[in-house]
Amino acid sequence: MTDQAPIKRLLIANRGEIAVRIIQTARRLGIHTIALYSDADARAMHVREADEAWHLGPAPARESYLDAAKVLKIAREAGADAVHPGYGFLSENSDFASACAQQGLRFIGPSGAAILAMGDKSGAKALMQAAGVPVLPGYHSADQTPALLRDQAHQVGFPLLIKAASGGGGKGMRRVEQIDEFDAALAAVKREALAAFGDDNVLLERYLARARHVEVQVFADTLGNAIYLGDRDCSLQRRHQKVIEEAPAPNIAPALRQAMGEAAVAAARAIDYVGAGTIEFLLCGEAFFFMEMNTRLQVEHPVTEAITGQDLVEWQLRVASGEPLPLQQDELRITGHAIEARICA
Numbered sequence: 033m034t035d036q037a038p039i040k041r042l043l044i045a046n047r048g049e050i051a052v053r054i055i056q057t058a059r060r061l062g063i064h065t066i067a068l069y070s071d072a073d074a075r076a077m078h079v080r081e082a083d084e085a086w087h088l089g090p091a092p093a094r095e096s097y098l099d100a101a102k103v104l105k106i107a108r109e110a111g112a113d114a115v116h117p118g119y120g121f122l123s124e125n126s127d128f129a130s131a132c133a134q135q136g137l138r139f140i141g142p143s144g145a146a147i148l149a150m151g152d153k154s155g156a157k158a159l160m161q162a163a164g165v166p167v168l169p170g171y172h173s174a175d176q177t178p179a180l181l182r183d184q185a186h187q188v189g190f191p192l193l194i195k196a197a198s199g200g201g202g203k204g205m206r207r208v209e210q211i212d213e214f215d216a217a218l219a220a221v222k223r224e225a226l227a228a229f230g231d232d233n234v235l236l237e238r239y240l241a242r243a244r245h246v247e248v249q250v251f252a253d254t255l256g257n258a259i260y261l262g263d264r265d266c267s268l269q270r271r272h273q274k275v276i277e278e279a280p281a282p283n284i285a286p287a288l289r290q291a292m293g294e295a296a297v298a299a300a301r302a303i304d305y306v307g308a309g310t311i312e313f314l315l316c317g318e319a320f321f322f323m324e325m326n327t328r329l330q331v332e333h334p335v336t337e338a339i340t341g342q343d344l345v346e347w348q349l350r351v352a353s354g355e356p357l358p359l360q361q362d363e364l365r366i367t368g369h370a371i372e373a374r375i376c377a
Contacts, residue, residue, distance in 0.1 A: 036354035046118030051078035057345040070096035114138040163302035170237040196225035197233040202272025248296035260293035277332035338370035
């Protein structure tokens with residue numbers, strides 16, 4: 033068991049569907065919930081469902097849900113002892129996670145250091161290589177001299193991807209078919225990366241034309257336990273944004289599935305990860321390669337819950353309270369099949 037006191041008052045630093053989702057589990061566990069809302073969300077469902085709600089600011093997210101100082105101020109005034117960031121907004125903000133810890137608030141997620149380690153895609157790939165997790169051939173180093181990048185592109189081979197080192201969500205990414213296209217694509221990625229992430233560093237990766245995109249749900253506690261809870265296929269995408277999530281990923285041999293799961297756990301252990309996380313792989317035949325780690329609960333977590341029968345938000349809250357994982361790897365059972373679709377209007 034744990035020496036930590038149980039979570040009694042949970043502030044949810046998010047809105048909409050994920051806030052309601054967290055409230056439902058917290059209520060079942062007897063945890064008092066504190067919602068936040070901007071001017072645009074005063075009558076939103078998550079505001080009505082929570083035990084109490086605090087006004088955060090104007091409608092623009094940068095003046096409300098993305099304002100870490102305001103969120104922390106309300107957390108103190110409301111007497112919260114934990115903060116759940118949901119997904120999006122501040123969920124993968126290492127400074128916010130660290131600030132919560134510094135102010136005595138339990139951040140429902142990994143440490144700021146773990147978020148930072150995986151937020152730098154170049155550094156993350158180096159960590160994964162050191163941990164024995166397969167990574168794609170590519171260039172992930174700090175020297176960003178254009179001539180060196182061009183030389184490295186020759187060594188990586190074509191087609192290749194130029195990707196923003198601090199990127200995500202499909203932003204700051206270009207496919208290059210031959211060296212004549214490289215300089216223009218590099219300049220475009222650097223512009224996009226600087227505008228979107230404030231960092232124009234890039235990495236180069238070999239592009240696999242027929243690879244599948246398969247992600248593995250991992251979970252780790254503060255006591256050294258870590259497991260994987262199956263996988264999801266998210267190969268069907270639009271503009272690098274996932275459209276269909278299918279769990280478990282179809283047509284994968286048991287031995288390969290186990291190897292991917294164990295590699296995902298090794299990735300989490302390499303950064304002393306705590307909580308829910310997702311390791312994304314490219315799967316090409318029997319070979320798989322680390323892409324990135326999402327250091328938060330995923331939008332698509334319900335399909336994993338459907339096939340495992342587990343409440344992942346409950347797992348998050350229990351782990352944050354210092355409890356061990358509810359199950360060990362050999363106790364987990366996968367039953368049935370689940371699909372989640374995102375509607376693109």
